[in-house]
Amino acid sequence: MPTAVLVLYYSRHGATASMARQIARGVESVAGCEAWLRTVPEVSAIHDPLADDVPADGAPFVEQEELADCDGLMLGSPTRFGNMAAPLKHLLDSTSGHWLSGALAGKPAGVFTSTSSLHGGQETTLLSMMLPLLHHGMLISGIPYSESDLVRTQTGGTPYGASHLAGPDSQRALDEIESNLCRAQGQRIARLAQRLSA
Template sequence: MTQSPYVLVLFYSRHGSVSEMAKHIARGINKVNGMEAMIRQVPDVSDTTKMASPALPENGSPYCTLEELAGCSGLAIGSPSYFGSMAAPLKHFIDQTSTLWMTGQLIDKPACGFTSASTMHGGQEQCIHSMMTPLLHHGMLWLGLPYKNKELISTQSGGTPYGASHLANSTYEISLTSDEKVLCEAQGKRLAETALKLKK
């Protein structure tokens, strides 16, 4: 059976807010006929960079494989912002993608980023930049969030033109504001629409 075209929503989430964002991005993707969302996470790594999680996650989305990344029509990539950069587990996964780079399997596919931090100036935009850089090396096409999404102007929480973001009131706060939800869905929808156009 042939796999339907899909947009991969790939993320690492420690306390749940990035996982929650991934669900809303997937909702936006699934609004586009002819494209579906595939949600995947990456496992934790230990301080010696060995996988520190079980082979299968105890809850949430399955772990991503390189085959699932290679087969996607588009990619939404998400991470908490750690000092203005993506989390180590996500970077560790990306560092394993050299074979995809050498064979050009992600070239000309659209991508976007999303992030969460617990302070207003927690490096959200820089974190998105850190996820964008390796994907540009892969030849992917980066999509931000245009200001036609009026929530970018009205938001008192997360949201950037570089990609969707969430401002958590505390480390363990995972509920998104209505503006953040709308922006996540808008980003997913735009990504799926672009992926569909590029497949034609």
């Protein structure tokens, strides 16, 4: 069976989804690996369900079983005041069963984010996403400086994980370096997942 890396994200304006697709390309560039591209629904203070069970377009919603069954995880969110967005946090808050069973312990994981401003909390958002993964016993990996694009980037990209500057209107597309770093991180987690699952 192929080594499966779950690329799980929340995206409001599409930038984080674009990053997720580049990360999935990186995962699938490693022979014997496949990417499971998944998203999460919006959350609301209103108790009646507002979203359909299946999104109208894009990646399907993640199932709890996919978290347990994957060999590695890439977790992505736009920045919300230097933190992950509520829909992703809501999902992570529902994983206590996986924590009790140790279902995620020992699996490799990485994180990625998109921000509207250059100093809008990229690194703190990445760190905030790492915290629950560490509690699950996951093995966190960022991007090493051996990736030459990490020292050339003028917008997104950190050693903590891939990042993207979407601009004040959230419409700036990923540039070549940001895309390269996304793919590099996907490859890295895929290779780690292969080695650890072997």
